[in-house]
Amino acid sequence: MSTNKNISIGLFGFGCVGQGLYDVLSNSQGLKASIDKICVKSKNKDRKVDMSFFTWDKNVILSEKKHDVIVELIDNADEAFAIVKEAIENGVSVVTANKKMLAENFETLYKLQEEHKVALIYEGSAGGSIPIIRNLEEYYDNELLTGIKGILNGTCNYILTRMELENKDYSEILKDAQAVGFAESDPWLDVAGFDTKYKLVLLTVHSFGIILKPDQVLNLGINTVSYDDILYAKRHGYRIKLIARAEKINDKVRVFVLPHFVPKDTDLYNTLYEYNAVEVEGAFSCKQTFTGKGAGAHPTGSAVLSDISALTYDYKYAYKKLKSLKNKFNGSYEALHLLDKDFTLKLYIRFKDKEELKELDIVDIEEEYKSAATNYIIANVKFNSLFNIYNKPENKLFVCVVE
Amino acid sequence: MSTNKNISIGLFGFGCVGQGLYDVLSNSQGLKASIDKICVKSKNKDRKVDMSFFTWDKNVILSEKKHDVIVELIDNADEAFAIVKEAIENGVSVVTANKKMLAENFETLYKLQEEHKVALIYEGSAGGSIPIIRNLEEYYDNELLTGIKGILNGTCNYILTRMELENKDYSEILKDAQAVGFAESDPWLDVAGFDTKYKLVLLTVHSFGIILKPDQVLNLGINTVSYDDILYAKRHGYRIKLIARAEKINDKVRVFVLPHFVPKDTDLYNTLYEYNAVEVEGAFSCKQTFTGKGAGAHPTGSAVLSDISALTYDYKYAYKKLKSLKNKFNGSYEALHLLDKDFTLKLYIRFKDKEELKELDIVDIEEEYKSAATNYIIANVKFNSLFNIYNKPENKLFVCVVE
Numbered sequence: 001m002s003t004n005k006n007i008s009i010g011l012f013g014f015g016c017v018g019q020g021l022y023d024v025l026s027n028s029q030g031l032k033a034s035i036d037k038i039c040v041k042s043k044n045k046d047r048k049v050d051m052s053f054f055t056w057d058k059n060v061i062l063s064e065k066k067h068d069v070i071v072e073l074i075d076n077a078d079e080a081f082a083i084v085k086e087a088i089e090n091g092v093s094v095v096t097a098n099k100k101m102l103a104e105n106f107e108t109l110y111k112l113q114e115e116h117k118v119a120l121i122y123e124g125s126a127g128g129s130i131p132i133i134r135n136l137e138e139y140y141d142n143e144l145l146t147g148i149k150g151i152l153n154g155t156c157n158y159i160l161t162r163m164e165l166e167n168k169d170y171s172e173i174l175k176d177a178q179a180v181g182f183a184e185s186d187p188w189l190d191v192a193g194f195d196t197k198y199k200l201v202l203l204t205v206h207s208f209g210i211i212l213k214p215d216q217v218l219n220l221g222i223n224t225v226s227y228d229d230i231l232y233a234k235r236h237g238y239r240i241k242l243i244a245r246a247e248k249i250n251d252k253v254r255v256f257v258l259p260h261f262v263p264k265d266t267d268l269y270n271t272l273y274e275y276n277a278v279e280v281e282g283a284f285s286c287k288q289t290f291t292g293k294g295a296g297a298h299p300t301g302s303a304v305l306s307d308i309s310a311l312t313y314d315y316k317y318a319y320k321k322l323k324s325l326k327n328k329f330n331g332s333y334e335a336l337h338l339l340d341k342d343f344t345l346k347l348y349i350r351f352k353d354k355e356e357l358k359e360l361d362i363v364d365i366e367e368e369y370k371s372a373a374t375n376y377i378i379a380n381v382k383f384n385s386l387f388n389i390y391n392k393p394e395n396k397l398f399v400c401v402v403e
Numbered sequence: 404m405s406t407n408k409n410i411s412i413g414l415f416g417f418g419c420v421g422q423g424l425y426d427v428l429s430n431s432q433g434l435k436a437s438i439d440k441i442c443v444k445s446k447n448k449d450r451k452v453d454m455s456f457f458t459w460d461k462n463v464i465l466s467e468k469k470h471d472v473i474v475e476l477i478d479n480a481d482e483a484f485a486i487v488k489e490a491i492e493n494g495v496s497v498v499t500a501n502k503k504m505l506a507e508n509f510e511t512l513y514k515l516q517e518e519h520k521v522a523l524i525y526e527g528s529a530g531g532s533i534p535i536i537r538n539l540e541e542y543y544d545n546e547l548l549t550g551i552k553g554i555l556n557g558t559c560n561y562i563l564t565r566m567e568l569e570n571k572d573y574s575e576i577l578k579d580a581q582a583v584g585f586a587e588s589d590p591w592l593d594v595a596g597f598d599t600k601y602k603l604v605l606l607t608v609h610s611f612g613i614i615l616k617p618d619q620v621l622n623l624g625i626n627t628v629s630y631d632d633i634l635y636a637k638r639h640g641y642r643i644k645l646i647a648r649a650e651k652i653n654d655k656v657r658v659f660v661l662p663h664f665v666p667k668d669t670d671l672y673n674t675l676y677e678y679n680a681v682e683v684e685g686a687f688s689c690k691q692t693f694t695g696k697g698a699g700a701h702p703t704g705s706a707v708l709s710d711i712s713a714l715t716y717d718y719k720y721a722y723k724k725l726k727s728l729k730n731k732f733n734g735s736y737e738a739l740h741l742l743d744k745d746f747t748l749k750l751y752i753r754f755k756d757k758e759e760l761k762e763l764d765i766v767d768i769e770e771e772y773k774s775a776a777t778n779y780i781i782a783n784v785k786f787n788s789l790f791n792i793y794n795k796p797e798n799k800l801f802v803c804v805v806e
Contacts, residue, residue, distance in 0.1 A: 020687075023687070024546075024687045027547060027686065027687070028545045028546070028547070029545065029547065029727065030544070030545055030723055030724075030727055031544075031545040123542075129688040129689060129691060130691060131538055131542040131691075134541070134542060135534055135537075135538070138537070138541075138709075138713065139526075139534040139537060139709050140709075141433070141434075141709070141712055142431040142432065142433055142434040142708060142709070142712045143427075143431070143705055143708075143709070144430060144431070144432065265673060266673075267670065267673065267694060270668060270669075270670065270673055282705065283430065284423075284426070284427045284430070284701040284702070284704060284705045284708075285532040285695065285696070285701070285702050285705035285706075286532060286695065286696045286699075286701070286702050287695065287696075288532060288533060288534075288693070288694065288695035288696075289692070289693070289694045289695065290691070290692070290693055291670060291691065291692045291694075292688065292689065292690065292691035292692065293688070293689045293690075293691075296689075298687040298688070298689070299687065299688050299689055301687060302546055302685065302687045302688035303688075305545060305546075305687075306541075306542050306543075306544070306545070306546070309544055309545045310541065313721070318716070320433055321433075324432065324433050
């Protein structure tokens with residue numbers, strides 16, 4: 001692709017991010033790119049762009065191969081995968097922001113890119129406007145990274161911030177967040193930590209070269225948090241944040257998503273509302289933090305535009321760390337043996353009935369608190385046993401990492 | 404340059420950053436690069452590398468043209484310029500971290516790069532380990548940036564942090580900082596804000612495409628700060644930070660370095676000791692903040708290594724914004740007409756004698772405080788008149804931007 005010609009974009013999806021991209025592109029200086037066709041589902045919505053730009057048939061964009069870039073911004077991960085796969089097989093570069101689709105199909109998508117020698121880039125898929133993937137790829141490409149840690153879901157952080165600042169309980173703030181568009185009508189993927197996990201799976205590839213499948217990675221969310229927990233945190237000088245962590249310890253990685261008590265005067269503590277933050281820790285560069293809006297039409301649209309712009313100079317992720325690890329393991333991408341699940345975490349666990357704790361492998365209890373209103377323990381727990389309560393909507397325990 | 408061959412580095416300077424680079428490179432995975440020759444000044448220092456690597460004659464590195472990259476990490480800006488110029492003229496790519504040399508010679512160096520079609524990259528020159536220049540170049544290349552604001556000097560921030568946290572006066576902490584290596588024996592360039600300004604000049608090129616000469620840009624530093632000022636800030640919920648700012652207002656830019664009162668609960672407030680922080684504000688991406696260690700052998704060495712690695716895939720700054728602005732002004736890089744100096748700032752000014760204020764063009768005084776120990780005013784002052792006290796070691800006023 002040359003910088004001198006006008007780039008033709010075929011866009012899938014015209015929801016929040018799609019419209020954001022449209023705005024950002026319309027106001028961009030210097031980038032010669034235009035959205036020439038938009039494929040959407042609904043025929044009956046009012047659109048702010050002339051109807052001649054729209055199609056309801058994906059083949060109009062995919063089969064005609066008239067576009068230089070396919071930008072995929074739809075909700076459904078399976079449909080998105082089919083679109084992206086076909087585009088790559090047609091030799092067309094793709095920009096996407098669909099973390100679920102990427103995390104679930106990473107190995108396949110990686111191999112497709114290599115085979116068809118096209119670019120698949122996805123800065124908008126993690127950290128919203130924060131250029132985290134590009135920095136991991138290019139700036140930390142030869143750095144010995146030791147850990148990455150972040151707030152990656154705007155919905156959870158928005159809810160936790162408002163609970164604390166307004167002294168209100170979870171369900172009340174969730175309802176409000178849904179009303180103002182900061183939470184989906186079905187918030188499960190966000191509040192239970194799945195969205196955060198998909199993003200973490202992507203960051204783990206770019207930080208350590210390790211491809212994990214989403215169901216290999218533990219996530220517990222904030223769907224069981226109560227105002228009591230917020231109050232406990234506040235009294236102890238903490239804020240509760242849903243944290244994604246990937247750490248390298250002796251050649252293995254610990255990767256998980258859990259609520260954490262985050263201490264005062266840290267960047268993560270001060271990351272409020274829909275803002276995201278990512279800390280990157282390197283052996284030599286020390287700790288770097290990137291913060292910015294983690295969601296929203298324009299911030300994510302900016303990230304997508306930046307990817308489109310990168311394609312004008314034939315940018316591709318180099319996947320250096322993935323390639324060097326693959327060489328080490330004779331061509332295999334199977335990384336489960338590199339995932340360390342055999343360690344203990346110090347946890348705050350709030351419960352109603354001791355019976356609820358029976359599935360956890362508790363090594364020792366350091367503190368125990370009982371009252372009519374709430375019970376909690378501070379205990380060292382085998383990490384592996386947290387999988388026993390993972391992805392169970394009936395789980396009522398609130399689990400939070402104490403450091 | 405190909406990724407498959409071993410990159411030969413000719414290094415100038417083996418001080419703090421040079422040795423840091425050596426450590427980081429020795430521990431890097433994947434990058435096939437080696438420092439093959441090091442040019443230094445002193446013949447009598449103990450070196451941690453075998454003496455066969457050293458030379459005292461710059462021509463051994465420059466004239467023989469055996470190296471793929473010249474890395475320039477010496478102190479003296481004039482000598483550095485001569486080295487970098489000769490290397491570029493020889494068609495060799497250069498990595499440098501010398502902000503003074505770059506800021507003072509920017510237009511010449513830019514033209515030399517274009518003429519000889521080689522790369523001159525310098526991530527280590529601003530923000531230490533923070534990848535700010537690369538992000539401005541690549542990630543914000545098509546974004547309408549509205550402002551950039553940051554803490555760019557580790558020495559000043561270290562002194563201000565310790566003054567506040569230890570309730571001590573400037574001279575005492577400065578002495579201490581010199582003893583532990585966080586301030587130079589002649590600290591003027593750091594504490595008077597020149598170092599910050601050189602970095603700001605570079606960021607202004609990459610944010611807005613505007614080349615300013617260092618003496619066109621105002622800097623007042625922290626060399627006149629007293630514990631009274633720190634106390635005033637504390638009581639009002641602020642911290643004093645030396646802030647570099649470049650803002651676009653109606654096609655013109657306001658660019659300056661001044662101490663600022665920074666409010667609580669902001670990223671800049673929470674940036675302590677030798678850490679740096681840069682806020683980038685875009686019309687669509689909103690506010691992004693990058694924080695990390697602003698100085699030190701290994702953090703800056705990491706930034707330099709990352710530049711060397713970028714050269715393996717023929718990376719060059721694209722200077723998109725500079726080129727588009729040049730087109731607009733018929734090929735001229737003269738940017739003084741774009742620099743807005745005609746505005747007022749609300750300032751806190753501490754003084755001994757009212758006589759000291761006579762050089763300032765004060766529009767109105769909002770508050771006035773007098774005591775035996777200290778006097779200050781809060782006043783709106785014409786920005787332009789601050790040049791009357793700029794770069795005058797005899798100036799005793801402490802000037803700090805309010806809000």
